[in-house]
Structure formats: structure tokens, C-alpha cells
Amino acid sequence: ENHPELLLDRVDEGDSFNVIAAMSDQTRRDIAEYALQQNLTTLRNRVNELGVSEPLVQRQGSNRIVVELPGIQDTAEAKRILGKVANLEFRLVANLEAAPSEKQRFEYRSEDRAGMSEWLERDVIITGERVSNAQANFDQNGRPIVSISLDGEGGTLMSRTTRNNVKRRMGVLFIERKYRTRYETDAEGNEVIVKTPYDEKKLLTAPVIQEALGAQFQISGLDSPMEASELALMLRAGALAAPISFVEERTVGPSLGAENIRLGVKSVQIGLALVALFMVLYYRVFGLAAVIALSCNLVLLVAVMSVLGATLTLPGIAGIVLTVGMAVDANVLIFSRIREEVNNGLSPQMAIHAGFERAVATILDANFTTLIVALILYAVGTGPVKGFAVTLSVGIVTSMFTAILGTRALVNLVYGGRRVKSLAIGGVKPAS
Known part of the structure; x- marks a missing residue:
């Protein structure tokens, strides 16, 4: 009754009987689905920790995960980190008089x-799943350590245990999933490789508890700074719910990506040319000012992206194309407002001033809402979605700057301080 997910079967054997418990098919499917989703989240966290620009981690079918790492140099190292299953356990060092059933022996790593x-005692205080943050660092003697921060429940358990066991020693176990490889012959007589997973548990350190520990402390006993960094990465990203194996690996050369980038840049150029042609033909001098400001916007956008160290990818190019349209949209709003003011009888100088002043609020509202969406995309998205969100966010800011300030500066350069009777802008009614 307490475990409805188990199917119980009684097997009679003479005067005795055995009860065989097995999981239902639905329970197995649920566990497999949970493991896949957990591994998907963990792999995304680990890929993000690698610092790869615009990676892609997505599910494929019922039991596969596709990982794309653009620009990665050491594929073997990336595979090792992605597939590594590592965790920590914190246990008290067992008393000498403890029964054999209450303790386990572990070698130092x-x-x-x-x-x-x-x-060590068999009871586990906490595991690495309670770690909310981990950073590799060095102690005062220059030895590698990992600074640990626990979540609320983990901090409570650690504080309660250490408070009641001051002056006792506490062991930190490093648990790593490894594989034993053996060769077998299948039914067809072919020799196949069989890998059997097992968990290797080694002791990192066993310091004396000097005082009650809280949610933050340090662990030592690591061999190198690289090992400390990897352990911190594993703890931050979370543990894999199930071991993974690499079934296929492909290395795509830069030629395909270069062709896509070339076509993407070409699309930006064509779009910019068509927009420039329309603006100049319809808005005349004002359109020319908008085109110059738009060109400055693209230069400024690329400069900011370069400072941020962003990589030019197809989603990024899509964000640039969208930025071009948004920047022109802001200019269209301003010019339409100026045209309305002129048609309402205002002088050219007053119409320019009123057009910019009254259109700014609308432009800010529209771009601010789009910026919120871009920030949400960056927060919840992964890989290419993040790249698109970054480009879009930067483009929104630069387009507002060039459309409001840049275009106005150019218009003032042409019409400022002059007595003009008419404006070279399309759609203005002739004076009666």
C-alpha cells in the first residue's frame, strides 16, 4: 500500500515463499523520463560553465540528447567534462568501537x-546535491580548495551535525562514476566491448570539526587547481541522474558556417539597401539623415558586440536584421509626427521640435516592452536563443540612441538656425 508503483508477486517454494517486487511499466517510463530531463538540465548547466558561445543542447527522441558546441577546441576534454559523474558525501569518521556494520573503509584519493x-560512518550527513554554489580557490598556503555554499536544508543539516560533534573528524568523500571494460563474444561470434559502470569513492580529507559549520565552508585535499575547478563545476551544474554514453560525434568544419554567415551578412546588406532606398525616396532629406543614423547604429552595435566578446552567428545576424527594422520604425514615427505638425500649421522649426518631443514617449514605450521580452529570452533561453536575445537587447539600446539623438543631430545640422519655409519630407500638404 505504501508503494503502489511496485508490482508484488508471490512465489511458493515448498514450506516457504518469496515475494518478488518489480516496477510497473509506467513507473519505469516515468523514471526514464525524469532521468532524461534531469540530464538535459545538467548538461545545459555544464555547457554554460564551459563558456561556449551559443551552444545547443536539446532532446532527440526518447533516449538521446544532442549537444552542439561551436568553436570548441579540445573535444576530448569537453566530452570528459560533459559525461563525468561526480559528487560529494560528507560523513563523520567512525569511532574505533563502532560495529563493522556501522562503518565503511575508504582510501585517500x-x-x-x-x-x-x-x-567512516555509513550515515551520510549531506551530499553534493545540497550545494548551491561552489568556487575553486586557493588557501593561504597556495593549495587548491573549493569554497562550498549550501542551500537552506543543507546548511541546517550541516550545522546540526557539526554542532553536536565538535572535536570529531568529518570525512569528505569524492564519488566518481567510472567504467570497467571487458570484451565478450555475441551470438554471431563478434567480439564486442561491454562497459560496466561503478562508483569509485575516495576520501579527499578528514579534518577535525573545530566549531559548528554553517552553510559556507571549504574543502581541501585536491591534487591540482584543474581538479578543483572541475569539482566546482560539477557541483554547480548538478549531478547526472543517469550515466550517459557518447554514441555519435561529428566535427563540422568552418566552411558550412562561413557560408551561412556570408549569406546572413548579405541579407543584412540587402535589407539595409532596400530600407535606405525607401527612406530617401519617401522622406527625402529626413530619410537621408535616417539612413546615416542607421549606418551609425550598425557600427555601434557591432562595436558593442565586439567589446562583449560575442560571436557572430545566424541568430545574432537575425537580431541585427530585426534591429535595422526597429531603428527605421523609430524614425518613421518621428517623421510622421513632424509631417502631421507641419500639416497642422506649425512652422518647420516648431514642427521638428514638436515631432521629436512627442514621438519620444511612444518610441521608449515600444522599445522598453521589446527589451523586457529580450531579457526574458536571455533568462530562460539557451544557446542560440541567448545569442539572439543579446543582439536584440544591444540593438534596442543603440537604435534608440541613434534614432532619437543621432537623427535629431543630423536634422538640426541641416535645418537648425535657419529660416526655412518648407521641409523636404514626403507627405506634406502644399501651402495654400
Whole structure:
């Protein structure tokens, strides 16, 4: 009754009987689905920790995950980090008089303590799943350490245990999933490789508890700064719910990407040319000012993206194309407002002033709402979606700057301080 997901079957054997418990098919599917979703989240976290520009991690079918890492140099190292299953366990060092059933023996992991071991209690205080943040660092002697921050429940458990066990020792176990490889012969007589997973548990350190620990502390006993960085990465990204194996690997050369980038840049050029042609033909001098401001907007956008170290990808180019349209849209709003003011009888100078002043609020509202959407995309999106969101966000800011300030500066350069009877802008009614 307490475990409805289990199917119980009684097998009689003479005077005794055995009860066989098995999971239902639905329970197995639920567990497999959970493991896949958890691994998907963990892999995304690990890829983000690698610092790859616009990666792609997505599900394929019922039991596969596709990972694309643009610009990665060391594929073997990336595979090792993505597939590594590592965790921590914190246990108290067992008392000498403890029964064998209450303790386990673990060897030290570091080379300088090779062959040494400690007896730890079987009860686990907390595991790495309670770690909310982990950063690799160095202690005062220059040895690598990992600074740990626990979540609320983990901090409570650690504080309660250490408070009641001051002056006792606490062991930190490093758990790593490894594989034993053996060769077998299948039914057709072919030799196949069979990998059997197992968890290797080694002791990192077993310091004396000097005082009650809270949610933040440090662990030592690591061999190198790289190992400390990897452990911190594993703890931050979370543990894999199930081991993964690499079934296919492809390396795509830069030629295909270069062709896509070339076509993307060409689309930006064509779009800019068509927009410039329309603006100049319809809005005349004002349209020319808008085209110059739009060109400055693109230069400014690329400059900011370069400062941020962004990579030019297809989603980024799509964001640039969208930015071009949004920047022109702001100019169209301003010019339409100026035209309305002229048709309402205002002088050219007053119409220019009123057009910019009254259109700014509308432009800010429209761009601010779009910026909110871009920030949400960046917060919840992954890979190419993040790249598009970054380009769009930067483009919104630069387009508002060039459309409001840049275009106005150019218009003032042409019409400022002059007595003009008419404006070279399309759609103005002739004076009666």
C-alpha cells in the first residue's frame, strides 16, 4: 500500500515463499523520463560553465540528447567534462568501537596519502546535491580548495551535525562514476566491448570539526587547481541522474558556417539597401539623415558586440536584421509626427521640435516592452536563443540612441538656425 508503483508477486517454494517486487511499466517510463530531463538540465548547466558561445543542447527522441558546441577546441576534454559523474558525501569518521556494520573503509584519493585509509560512518550527513554554489580557490598556503555554499536544508543539516560533534573528524568523500571494460563474444561470434559502470569513492580529507559549520565552508585535499575547478563545476551544474554514453560525434568544419554567415551578412546588406532606398525616396532629406543614423547604429552595435566578446552567428545576424527594422520604425514615427505638425500649421522649426518631443514617449514605450521580452529570452533561453536575445537587447539600446539623438543631430545640422519655409519630407500638404 505504501508503494503502489511496485508490482508484488508471490512465489511458493515448498514450506516457504518469496515475494518478488518489480516496477510497473509506467513507473519505469516515468523514471526514464525524469532521468532524461534531469540530464538535459545538467548538461545545459555544464555547457554554460564551459563558456561556449551559443551552444545547443536539446532532446532527440526518447533516449538521446544532442549537444552542439561551436568553436570548441579540445573535444576530448569537453566530452570528459560533459559525461563525468561526480559528487560529494560528507560523513563523520567512525569511532574505533563502532560495529563493522556501522562503518565503511575508504582510501585517500591524493597521491601523497596513497595507501592510507579511514573508517567512516555509513550515515551520510549531506551530499553534493545540497550545494548551491561552489568556487575553486586557493588557501593561504597556495593549495587548491573549493569554497562550498549550501542551500537552506543543507546548511541546517550541516550545522546540526557539526554542532553536536565538535572535536570529531568529518570525512569528505569524492564519488566518481567510472567504467570497467571487458570484451565478450555475441551470438554471431563478434567480439564486442561491454562497459560496466561503478562508483569509485575516495576520501579527499578528514579534518577535525573545530566549531559548528554553517552553510559556507571549504574543502581541501585536491591534487591540482584543474581538479578543483572541475569539482566546482560539477557541483554547480548538478549531478547526472543517469550515466550517459557518447554514441555519435561529428566535427563540422568552418566552411558550412562561413557560408551561412556570408549569406546572413548579405541579407543584412540587402535589407539595409532596400530600407535606405525607401527612406530617401519617401522622406527625402529626413530619410537621408535616417539612413546615416542607421549606418551609425550598425557600427555601434557591432562595436558593442565586439567589446562583449560575442560571436557572430545566424541568430545574432537575425537580431541585427530585426534591429535595422526597429531603428527605421523609430524614425518613421518621428517623421510622421513632424509631417502631421507641419500639416497642422506649425512652422518647420516648431514642427521638428514638436515631432521629436512627442514621438519620444511612444518610441521608449515600444522599445522598453521589446527589451523586457529580450531579457526574458536571455533568462530562460539557451544557446542560440541567448545569442539572439543579446543582439536584440544591444540593438534596442543603440537604435534608440541613434534614432532619437543621432537623427535629431543630423536634422538640426541641416535645418537648425535657419529660416526655412518648407521641409523636404514626403507627405506634406502644399501651402495654400
